[in-house]
Amino acid sequence: MMPQQPARKGAGANSCEASPIGGSWKIGRELKNPRPRLQEEGFFDVPIRISRRPGKMQSRGRILIVGVGGLGVPAAFALARSGPCRMTLIDPDPVELSNLARQVIYRQDDLGKPKTECAARRIRGRFPNVEIEPRVIALDPDNALGLAQSHDFIIDATDDPAAKFLINDAAIKTRRPFVYGGVIGMTGQAMTVIPGDTACLRCLFEEPPGQTEVASCREAGIVGAVAGVIGEIQAAEALASLSHATPRLAGRILTYDATRPARFRTTEVPARPGCRCGAWIGKSATPSVHQ
Numbered sequence: 001m002m003p004q005q006p007a008r009k010g011a012g013a014n015s016c017e018a019s020p021i022g023g024s025w026k027i028g029r030e031l032k033n034p035r036p037r038l039q040e041e042g043f044f045d046v047p048i049r050i051s052r053r054p055g056k057m058q059s060r061g062r063i064l065i066v067g068v069g070g071l072g073v074p075a076a077f078a079l080a081r082s083g084p085c086r087m088t089l090i091d092p093d094p095v096e097l098s099n100l101a102r103q104v105i106y107r108q109d110d111l112g113k114p115k116t117e118c119a120a121r122r123i124r125g126r127f128p129n130v131e132i133e134p135r136v137i138a139l140d141p142d143n144a145l146g147l148a149q150s151h152d153f154i155i156d157a158t159d160d161p162a163a164k165f166l167i168n169d170a171a172i173k174t175r176r177p178f179v180y181g182g183v184i185g186m187t188g189q190a191m192t193v194i195p196g197d198t199a200c201l202r203c204l205f206e207e208p209p210g211q212t213e214v215a216s217c218r219e220a221g222i223v224g225a226v227a228g229v230i231g232e233i234q235a236a237e238a239l240a241s242l243s244h245a246t247p248r249l250a251g252r253i254l255t256y257d258a259t260r261p262a263r264f265r266t267t268e269v270p271a272r273p274g275c276r277c278g279a280w281i282g283k284s285a286t287p288s289v290h291q
Contacts, residue, residue: 061153062150063154064155065088066139066154066158067158068090068091068116068157070228071155071181074232074235075155076089080127087131089120089133089134090138090147091116095113102227103224104224105119117134140166141166145170154171155179155235155238156178156234157181157231164201164208167180168193177250178192179191181231185222186257188227188229189253190237191253192249193250199272200275200279203269233249252268255267
């Protein structure tokens with residue numbers, strides 16, 4: 001979602017989860033006026049599911065979750081439920097009263113305390129086999145490369161478009177896969193980027209949107225249940241990557257429309273020729289259709 005006020009650069013600004021959905025920077029933009037040509041693959045009714053059986057793949061990698069709000073909280077819980085895993089939570093913000101309605105991990109007595117520390121404490125209490133490191137910091141140009149380099153997968157759960165592009169650029173430079181996520185109103189999106197192999201966020205949008213393009217939470221709102229669905233999907237993509245499987249959303253953007261009965265749509269995203277990610281090199285610019 002987009003900020004109620006101009007967001008600080010970094011994760012966890014006081015706003016909803018950022019997504020190319022609000023204003024002119026929205027889901028319809030890449031489908032109606034795409035920079036690369038996208039190919040709609042149709043709707044499907046069965047969401048991505050996460051196995052809750054303990055596995056060995058989680059212990060071999062560390063996951064970075066940038067932002068511990070409407071997306072980051074359900075993503076972290078889904079990872080913890082899947083079995084022993086290692087994750088780092090980063091967010092500079094304290095828990096605020098407005099968070100309690102949809103970020104259900106937090107309680108009244110958490111108000112004013114760092115989100116990452118409160119979330120880590122509750123996850124450890126319920127899932128003692130999870131190794132979790134909370135860090136009360138924002139993602140910024142000085143620490144982005146180091147954080148990406150020290151992790152095996154990144155979950156973009158931020159609420160700031162500039163931070164999303166920073167994640168994208170750091171992931172491309174360090175060749176770390178990541179999953180983008182965004183929610184506004186009754187609609188959510190997710191897309192996994194495999195550096196050098198699939199389209200990146202800049203293949204869709206070369207630069208972050210201007211403030212005039214960004215819809216505010218006050219105008220558009222956010223439904224916590226929709227953020228929960230997208231967060232769970234992001235966790236599933238992370239687990240697939242750490243299992244050395246191809247994430248289902250690699251090179252595809254998923255759109256979840258909660259105004260219809262459990263409707264999910266995927267759209268193939270071709271790499272944009274000339275994009276700095278280099279995924280377009282040696283590939284056809286025309287996407288194939290997957291039935």
